[in-house]
Amino acid sequence: MSKVRVLVGTRKGAFILESDGKRESWAISGPHFAGWEMYHLKGSPANPDRIWASQTSGWFGQQMQRSDDGGKSWQPVGNKFQYDGPTGTHQWYDGTPHPWEFKRVWHIEPSLTDPDTVYAGIEDAALFVSRDAGGEWSELAGLRGHGTGPAWQPGAGGMCLHTVILDPHDPLRIFIAISAAGAFRTDDGGASWKPINKGLYSKYIPDPNAEVGHCVHHIAMHPSRPNVLFMQKHWDVMRTDDAGDHWTKVSGNLPTDFGFVIDVHAHEPETIYVVPIKNDSEHFPLDGKLAVYRSRTGGNEWEPLTKGLPQKDCYVNVLRDAMAVDSLDSCGVYFGTTGGQVYGSADAGDSWFPIVRDLPAVLSVEVQTIA
Secondary structure (H helix, E strand, O other): OOEEEEEEEEOOEEEEEEEEOOOOOOEEEEEEOOOOEEEEEEEEOOEEEEEEEEEEEOOOEEEEEEEOOOOOOOEEEOOOOOOOOOOOEEEOOOOOEEEOOOOEEEEEEEOOOOOOOEEEEEEOOEEEEEOOOOOOOEEOOOOOOOOOHHHOOOEOOEOEEEEEEEOOOOOOOEEEEEEOOEEEEEOOOOOOOEEOOOOOOOOOOOOOOOOOOOOEEEEEEOOOOOOOEEEEEOOOEEEEOOOOOOOEEOOOOOOOOOOOOEEEOOOOOOOEEEOOOOOOOOOOOHHHOOOEEEEOOOOOOOEEEOOOOOOOOOOOOOOOEOEEEOOOOOOOEEEEOOOOOEEEEOOOOOOOEEEEOOOOOEEEEEEEEEO
8 A cells, every 4th residue: 555755844843744545544753853944855756765854053054964764864965055156146125236145955856767866946046956865066057147146136035946846758847936036947957047927917026027026935837737837926826838938817716815835736737726825914814714725727716625624713824835745546635834733635625634733833845655
């Protein structure tokens, strides 16, 4: 029987939740790296025993960790993140120049086919790759070298490269998203990059239709359709059918289209999930009622999924990397909250159950489905 492993990064350590294919009872291990901010954990699609973790501390800085036994043991791996590209500046909140500074790894994206290759999205925004299981890291400097780089600026959480999507049909094509610069695509393995923000509208920036400067919160793609992507923006839920060349708004009947997370059903490419929150200053559900919204039509038509979720006095948030799906039938959906709860659904969101409560604030949730 298949096994599900849910990898949870929190403000004060990492936790690993495991269950069989029924997803009824769960074994919980952790905290791993207790006391450390674990920004992101992700398993290798090419090796189910390999897990990567980003470990950060205000006192001790950034450390990458690797497990080769499903999280039972860990080893620190090379941490040589040095900008190889432009040494100039980017734009700060008030428009003044600010030097590029390495702060932390926000997102880890292992190769789909090579267990020793892994990408890291960092703050200040850049993309790095290791091809020797984390020993050495090099910047894909064409991204920061793009002519728009000096105009990038931080979102409220920092200028983070928080989303990396690898095209399963084209190993040279990668999508990334930066807060607050926007989305970019490379078609040549990272040598050159193209902003893919046409159709995005952000009324709070000097040019609402600018080529860059949009605060993209997250992007999701179904592997069977690499030209179709869904975006949760600082406001608006968006969709593209041409690999980001043009975006259209699909917020439809959502009660609010502000949020951070977005994901796609494992077997239904037109079924997508978001978690709306009240607005960009009140990061909690409307009326204190936690709801995941699902569209089975690729956007515009949305339904609330609330069975098993708190419907009063709930004031948590769900951060951009804190939702994931498994590949079982039926599809499981999982998300974590800033209140320390991790919820799961074994029926594609129709009903929810708390796998664990009272963790530190959840920063990321990823899933491995293991045969």
